[in-house]
Structures are given as structure tokens and as C-alpha cells.
């Protein structure tokens with residue numbers, strides 16, 4: 283029997299697997315298959331889309347799917363429900379997609395319920411006729427993680443990948459009306475095992491990692507005997523030291539979720555953890571935090587964990603230690619905030635309160651690297667599921683407020699923050715070119731919520747560039763690599779902020795004859811602005 287692991291890419295509240303990310307799921311699945319000595323191959327959604335006949339070579343496909351909190355993706359597209367239905371051959375489907383489907387559809391598509399790992403292991407044990415039918419997933423997770431890590435080499439983007447690493451499961455709160463995290467029993471992974479997994483992936487050539495598969499990084503290794511787990515800064519510091527000791531040439535080490543309530547409950551301990559993150563993780567790092575709503579009534583009616591004050595406090599603390607610019611040009615560590623529309627108790631005023639909250643942060647010069655605004659997806663097993671119809675009506679009724687809020691935030695908050703975080707001329711290093719469209723190459727640095735950068739001109743995929751910021755979109759920026767004065771054309775010179783078309787023409791013509799003369803003209807024309815503009819030129 284030969285099995286295809288079809289990665290339809292997951293996007294869950296606490297797990298990302300859309301390229302360049304690889305979620306732990308295909309890695310664990312490969313580990314289970316290797317453990318059972320079942321031959322397998324890894325295929326991505328994009329590969330299957332391009333060539334569905336690929337699956338004919340296999341007896342079974344294990345399809346991982348479920349972009350249940352979908353975002354915008356640059357260079358890959360998660361498998362849609364329709365595509366999933368059309369996949370040829372024998373299959374078993376796992377992942378968050380189970381939460382979006384009713385029973386009949388799940389049965390028709392052979393979908394295992396979420397969380398799937400134990401169920402899949404049982405399925406595979408039965409399939410292989412293995413007598414060790416008592417093997418439990420969680421007690422063997424470390425074995426599967428190591429055995430399956432080699433799968434990254436089969437990824438079409440290899441080695442330009444960032445591995446999502448799991449540190450713990452579940453949420454100590456687990457009561458928010460829309461959230462699925464309560465489905466996971468609260469369990470921590472042994473830090474030594476996490477380091478071993480990172481070390482093994484590193485030995486396979488991976489250099490980018492995100493400690494992203496948990497609901498709250500601040501409380502990884504925390505003391506869970508309290509009502510609210512108390513962070514353990516020393517343990518986290520040692521964990522980071524061990525990663526670097528074993529993998530000294532890591533290029534990206536970032537994190538994902540942080541619960542602002544943990545920071546507000548334990549400010550002293552959290553301050554030490556934030557300092558560790560700033561010191562031991564790499565710049566451009568983002569702590570995604572759930573505010574969901576700045577309306578007290580919505581917070582109360584949906585049992586949300588953090589108050590507006592908790593979130594403001596956490597934003598301030600992270601800014602205090604993380605705002606400084608790092609070696610790749612990005613601030614070292616900034617917060618991000620999530621808003622969810624459509625929750626219980628929402629009114630038109632909710633959107634005003636949300637906007638006021640953001641404006642207040644901007645006025646206080648407190649920065650957010652990203653603001654995520656989405657409409658709630660009502661998933662099975664959540665508290666909102668029983669009132670699905672009501673939520674749909676609310677979403678429809680408030681759609682105009684939602685769109686207005688989103689537009690206002692993009693225009694008046696996001697862009698303003700970007701201007702302050704990355705002033706014109708800022709040098710951003712190691713930008714990976716990914717997609718070319720209508721004369722612009724779009725690239726990103728590796729990391730948690732990387733900024734999309736539009737670079738005029740065509741650059742081959744996987745070219746790495748250092749670029750300087752020239753302008754701002756709503757949630758993206760434009761930038762150019764340093765220009766060669768002798769060979770730059772008028773169009774390229776014009777992209778430098780402060781250089782008019784007329785001046786660009788004159789400089790381009792002059793530089794062909796004499797670089798020095800062209801620089802003299804620039805100096806004379808630009809005067810005080812010369813220093814800033816010359817930073818865009820190759821020395």
C-alpha cells in the first residue's frame with residue numbers, strides 16, 4: 283500500500299500551514315506512517331490542482347484541510363471544499379474542515395472529527411492490521427514528530443520553508459463563545475522534545491521556525507496549578523538557550539499567539555518573558571493577541587478572556603521592549619490584534635468602540651504590526667453553534683458597519699502605523715521574492731505575519747533582496763533595492779521618493795557619462811534631502 287499525504291494547508295486559530303509555512307500535521311502524519319512502515323509521499327494542494335492525475339499512483343490519500351480562519355495568501359491557495367469533493371481515489375480527510383461540515387457530508391467524504399491525530403492513528407493501525415492497537419497519539423507525539431520531520435524535503439518550496447512548531451495544546455480559559463480550542467485537552471510538550479524536533483528539522487536544512495502552535499506562548503512551561511497559569515521566565519529562557527545551542531544558524535525564530543490576560547495577571551513575570559523573546563527570538567516578531575471586541579457588553583456576553591484594559595496593558599508592555607529596530611530592518615517584537623465581528627451583543631456602537639481603541643493606541647504612539655478583522659465563522663462544537671442562524675442574521679445586518687470599520691482601520695490606522703514603524707528609506711533585509719504580477723514583484727521576509735512588499739520590476743522567485751521603503755499601501759509597502767546610478771533608467775530613478783520625473787531624466791542621462799557629475803546635480807537640486815535620497819543608491 284502506498285499513501286499520499288495531501289497537504290490542503292490549514293489555517294486555524296493556533297496553527298498555520300499555508301506555504302511557506304508547514305504545519306506540524308503532515309509532519310506527524312508522515313511520522314505515523316513511517317512508524318507503521320507504510321510507504322508514503324507528500325503532495326501539496328497546489329501540486330494536485332495542477333496535476334490531479336498524481337493521485338493515481340496511490341492506494342489512499344490522507345488529506346489535511348481546513349482554513350477555518352482564512353487569511354489572504356500570497357503564493358499558495360488552500361484546498362477548497364469543492365476541490366476536496368473532487369479529489370479522485372480512496373481518501374480519508376483530517377483537519378479543521380471537520381468543524382465546517384455537517385455529519386452527512388463528513389461521512390460522504392470520509393472526514394475524521396477534529397482534533398484528528400488520535401483518530402487517524404487508530405484508523406491507520408486498523409488499516410495496517412497492526413496489533414499494537416493501544417498506541418496512543420499524545421504519548422508518542424515526540425516519536426512521530428522526529429520520524430516525520432524528513433517530510434519537509436519533499437515540499438516543493440524546500441528549503442524556503444518555515445516550520446510551525448507545537449509547544450502546547452488547549453487553552454486555560456477555553457470559554458470564548460466562538461473558539462474551538464476547548465476541544466484540546468490542556469497539555470504541554472516537554473521542552474527537550476520540542477528542542478529535539480527543531481534540531482532534527484534543522485539537520486534537514488530548515489532555518490526558519492515559528493513557535494506558533496499554542497494558544498499563549500507566554501504560558502508555555504508555566505505553573506498551571508493557579509487559576510491563571512503563572513509564567514516561568516527562567517524556564518522559557520533556558521528553552522530558548524537550548525534552541526540556539528543546538529541550532530546556531532537559525533535565521534528566523536518567531537512566535538504566534540499570546541493571551542493578553544496572562545500579561546495583565548502577571549506583569550512582572552511577563553516582562554521577563556518579553557525580554558527573553560526580544561533577546562532570543564529574531565526581529566520582525568509578532569505577538570498575535572485576541573481582543574475580539576472593545577465593547578464591554580460583547581466581552582461579557584461571549585465570555586471573552588481579556589478586557590480592553592488587559593489588551594492595552596499588554597500592547598504597551600510589548601512596545602516598551604520590542605519597538606527597537608532589529609538587524610533585518612523590522613522592529614524586534616510588536617503586538618498584533620484580532621477583532622471578530624458577529625459576536626453576541628454586537629451593535630453599530632461596537633465598531634465605533636473598536637475604532638476608538640485603535641485610534642487611542644495610535645495617539646499614544648503604541649504600535650501594532652498587524653490588525654486582523656474578520657467575521658466570525660460558526661464552527662461545530664463552539665458555544666455559538668447552537669445559535670448559528672441568529673449569528674448569520676447579525677452578520678448580515680451589521681455588514682455595512684463591518685466594512686466601514688475595516689476600511690477606516692486600513693486607511694487611518696494601518697497605514698499611519700506603517701509610516702511610523704517603517705519610515706521612507708528604511709532598509710529591509712532578506713526579502714524573498716515570491717510572485718510577479720503586472721510589473722511588480724511581491725516578496726516577504728520570513729516570519730510571523732510578514733509584511734507584503736511590492737518591488738517594481740521582475741525578480742525571479744526565491745531571489746533574496748535588501749530593499750528600501752518608498753511608499754505605503756493599506757497593509758503593504760513598496761520598496762526598491764539600491765539602484766546602480768550608472769545603469770538605472772528614468773522609471774527606476776523616479777521611484778525614489780523626492781526625485782521628480784524631470785530630475786530622473788537629467789540624472790539618468792548625466793550618469794551614463796559621469797557618475798560624479800550626476801551626483802553633483804543631485805546634491806545641488808536636492809540640498810538637505812540629498813543624504814536621504816542617496817541612501818537609495820548603490821555605493
Ligand code: SF4
Pocket residue numbers: 453454455456457458461462463464497541572586587
Ligand atoms: S482565550 Fe478564548 S479565544 Fe483565546 S484560545 Fe482561549 S478560548 Fe480561544
